[in-house]
Amino acid sequence: MKNKGTHFLVQGAAIAAVYVVLTLVFAPLSFGEVQIRFSEALTVLPFFTPAAIPGLFVGCIIANLLGGAIPVDIIFGSIATLIGAFFTYKLRNTGKWTAPIPPIVSNIVIVPLVLRYGYGINLPIPFMMLTVGAGEFISAGVIGMILLGALSKYKNVLFHKKAAV
Incomplete structure (x- = not known):
């Protein structure tokens, strides 16, 4: 890989675009x-890169903007996704089964407060x-784990481990 920064940017942008499309x-x-x-199934992707x-953070911001969310939701809903993605990355060495836990937990804690207040x-x-936890479990815990399993076969082709944060 000649330009790791470009590769990182392209991966993040592609993930953001897919997040927006799926949400809308x-x-x-x-x-x-x-x-x-x-x-939110994509929140397992920090396991790989x-x-x-x-990418998930920007994708969530754009999806919430285009989906008509209020400013509080755009900010804090996106922060919930950011927190989930960050901790999925931090837990990547603990095994694949921990990948969906951070996004599920962060959304369970933050999104109901956004809905209420x-x-x-x-x-x-x-x-x-x-209800938010059930939806997040379906998307990140079930569909996300199916995605993680499918992508695991191609991780060396799709996600170069040399990319840095």
Whole structure:
């Protein structure tokens, strides 16, 4: 790889673009107090490359902007994805089964607060933690792990381990 910076940028941009497309294609399921954001399956990608961290963050910001989210959601919803991606990267050496845990936890903690205090949804926060957590478990925990398993076969071709953060 001649230019690691370019490779890092291209990987991050591609991940951001896929995140945006998946979020908007499945928009009716991507937003609200009961949501399954299929794009969150991509939050396992920091297991392979640190370029996924900014890619997921930027992708979430753009998806939330284009999806009509309020500023609080654009900021804190995207921070939830950023935190999840960052800790997935940090836990990458503990085994693949830990990859979806950080995005699930960060979204369970942050998104219900955004729904309550940003959107004024008057449901109990523990209930929204359960619904957001269930959606995140489906997207990151199930679909994300299927994606991780499929990409593991091609990790040396798709993700060069030499890319630096």
